[in-house]
Amino acid sequence: xxIKIRLILSYIGMILxxxxxxxxxxxxxxxxxxxxxxxxxxxxxxxxxxxxxGYKSGKILRQLNIDYLNNKEKLxxxxxxxTFDKELDEIFLGIVVKENGKVKYVSDIVNEExxxxxxxDFGENTDIMYEIVVKERFVVAAxxxxxxxxSNMSIxxxxxxxxxxxxxxxxxxxxxxxTILAVLIVAFGLTxxxxxxxxxxxxxxxxxxSHIKKGNLDYHIEDHRNDEMGNLIRDFEDMRLRLRRARDxxxxxxxxxxxxxxxxxxxxxxxxxxxxxxxEGIKDGVAKSPEKMDKYINTIYDKANHMENLINELxxxxxxxxxKVEFDFQSIDIVKYLKYSxxxxxxxxxxxxxxxxxxxENEEIRVIVDLxxxxxxxxxxxxxxxxxKSDKNLVIQINIEEYEAxxxxxxxxxxxxxxxxDLPYIFDRFYxxxxxRNTSIGGSGLGLAISKQIIKxxxxxxxxxxxxxxGTSIFxxxxxx
Numbered sequence: 001x002x003i004k005i006r007l008i009l010s011y012i013g014m015i016l017x018x019x020x021x022x023x024x025x026x027x028x029x030x031x032x033x034x035x036x037x038x039x040x041x042x043x044x045x046x047x048x049x050x051x052x053x054g055y056k057s058g059k060i061l062r063q064l065n066i067d068y069l070n071n072k073e074k075l076x077x078x079x080x081x082x083t084f085d086k087e088l089d090e091i092f093l094g095i096v097v098k099e100n101g102k103v104k105y106v107s108d109i110v111n112e113e114x115x116x117x118x119x120x121d122f123g124e125n126t127d128i129m130y131e132i133v134v135k136e137r138f139v140v141a142a143x144x145x146x147x148x149x150x151s152n153m154s155i156x157x158x159x160x161x162x163x164x165x166x167x168x169x170x171x172x173x174x175x176x177x178x179t180i181l182a183v184l185i186v187a188f189g190l191t192x193x194x195x196x197x198x199x200x201x202x203x204x205x206x207x208x209x210s211h212i213k214k215g216n217l218d219y220h221i222e223d224h225r226n227d228e229m230g231n232l233i234r235d236f237e238d239m240r241l242r243l244r245r246a247r248d249x250x251x252x253x254x255x256x257x258x259x260x261x262x263x264x265x266x267x268x269x270x271x272x273x274x275x276x277x278x279x280e281g282i283k284d285g286v287a288k289s290p291e292k293m294d295k296y297i298n299t300i301y302d303k304a305n306h307m308e309n310l311i312n313e314l315x316x317x318x319x320x321x322x323x324k325v326e327f328d329f330q331s332i333d334i335v336k337y338l339k340y341s342x343x344x345x346x347x348x349x350x351x352x353x354x355x356x357x358x359x360x361e362n363e364e365i366r367v368i369v370d371l372x373x374x375x376x377x378x379x380x381x382x383x384x385x386x387x388x389k390s391d392k393n394l395v396i397q398i399n400i401e402e403y404e405a406x407x408x409x410x411x412x413x414x415x416x417x418x419x420x421x422d423l424p425y426i427f428d429r430f431y432x433x434x435x436x437r438n439t440s441i442g443g444s445g446l447g448l449a450i451s452k453q454i455i456k457x458x459x460x461x462x463x464x465x466x467x468x469x470x471g472t473s474i475f476x477x478x479x480x481x
Contacts, residue, residue: 017186053091057142057157060084060095064144064155072148075155078105088157096156098122110158119143122152201229205236217244264314271303278303313446317429320453327370327457331481334367334407335360338398341378352386354394365400366481367407373454374478378411380447381474385413390469406460406480412473418466426464427452451476 067074074080076099084095085107094107096119103116122145146153204221211219217240223233278296287293319325342358349356385396392414401408418426429449455462455476462476 017182017189053093053159056087056091057093060088060157061142061144064146068146068148072146075146075148075153076151081105081155092160094158094160096158098154098156099151101152107158109160115158119154119156122154198229201233204233208236208240212240212243217247264310268307268310271307275300275303310446313450317446317450317453320450320457323457325373325457327373329368329370329458331366331368332371333364334369334409334478335363335365335400337371337374338378338400338409341375342398345382349394349396352389352394354386354389354396356382356396356398358398360398360400365402365407367478368481369458369478370454373457377451377454377476380451381411384447385411385415385472388472389413389415402480403477406477408475408477410473410475412471414471417468417470418464418472419468423464423466427462448474 064075081095081097082105088095088107089109092109094110095105096103096107096110096116097105098119101121106116120143142157144155146155201223204223208219208221221233221237223230278300281287282293282296287296316325338358338360342356345356382396385394395414397412399410399412401410427448429446452462455478458478460477460479462474464472464474466472
């Protein structure tokens with residue numbers, strides 16, 4: 001759920017939930033606070049309480065009038081009059097009965113001398129509400145006078161205002177308390193929700209940024225939320241992973257750079273020292289005969305060519321690595337192209353007693369390539385096969401597999417093969433299975449690395465399969481046109 005929707009629901013909840021809780025708490029707790037039968041809402045509402053008083057007192061007075069008409073003696077029965085007490089006490093009313101000016105019965109709620117002495121006599125204030133003790137609390141709600149067998153009887157219904165006010169105040173306090181409790185519960189719930197939804201994720205992000213600030217890019221923040229904060233944390237995690245990959249690439253780049261400098265130094269130092277030695281021999285007069293002089297000069301020339309080739313390949317590899325080589329892509333028939341290439345290579349293979357075979361029956365397969373760069377790839381692979389041939393006659397086979405969107409080319413030899421330990425690294429620059437880096441077999445150590453860069457630039461891939469003493473297969477694929 002998004003934070004926007006959550007905030008909207010929170011605002012709605014701040015209004016509705018307290019109202020619902022107030023009604024629930026009133027229903028559950030009012031019975032514990034108010035232990036009589038009068039409804040809590042009547043006690044909390046003075047108007048309802050006043051109406052209840054009027055209704056009860058009127059009902060009792062009507063019943064007394066009926067009794068007076070039907071059975072006058074019943075009004076002299078104290079036990080009968082007591083039956084009204086419980087009903088009247090619920091709404092803070094009491095009853096007083098006087099006969100010939102003397103009190104015959106009085107309810108407990110109004111049983112005070114100061115009340116009884118101030119009640120009107122028989123025939124005074126009949127049916128009129130009047131105050132007895134103005135400054136304190138009592139009011140006569142009704143007075144009925146009856147004449148029964150030469151006896152003057154007065155029945156008074158009296159209101160205890162102080163008790164009424166106390167209960168009303170109690171109800172008000174209860175209502176306020178319930179309201180505060182409901183608001184506190186809602187506030188706590190919404191605060192907890194906001195803490196979990198916003199504050200806690202922000203704390204996670206704060207911890208994450210603190211770790212990144214200290215250079216710890218391995219600190220992981222996990223969050224499965226589907227809101228804005230969850231998206232923010234996932235974006236943060238993506239940024240952290242990108243930074244870590246960039247850092248790792250930078251570390252690897254620095255290591256490669258150091259290795260590159262070391263390899264260049266080694267591969268340049270060897271021919272330079274050789275050239276220097278031959279020149280010193282010429283200066284010292286070691287090469288006295290013309291034949292020996294020619295040998296020294298030819299050797300110096302070969303070493304210089306080797307250095308030139310190494311520098312040229314290094315320059316090409318650097319440009320490929322930086323994507324600064326321009327490619328001239330065109331659609332060609334790869335079958336026809338490979339046939340011509342094999343014809344050109346066959347002469348060189350015959351000189352070393354080798355053979356090159358093209359296993360392809362298809363008439364035409366069109367691909368998108370840069371001819372010059374593709375030729376460089378094929379030559380690099382075949383030159384590697386020649387350099388690492390075994391004692392057997394070298395046989396190189398070229399196979400093509402056609403797929404829906406690309407063409408796979410295999411160049412397979414029967415040479416020495418490559419160990420499983422060395423196989424994953426043969427496309428790294430300056431990598432040689434020969435750890436001594438013996439330059440007698442020639443080459444720069446960049447051929448397969450350059451081939452990989454060229455094939456990648458064609459949108460393809462290159463890999464190798466090999467077995468020691470059996471041979472090596474180099475596979476690469478290129479896109480069809």
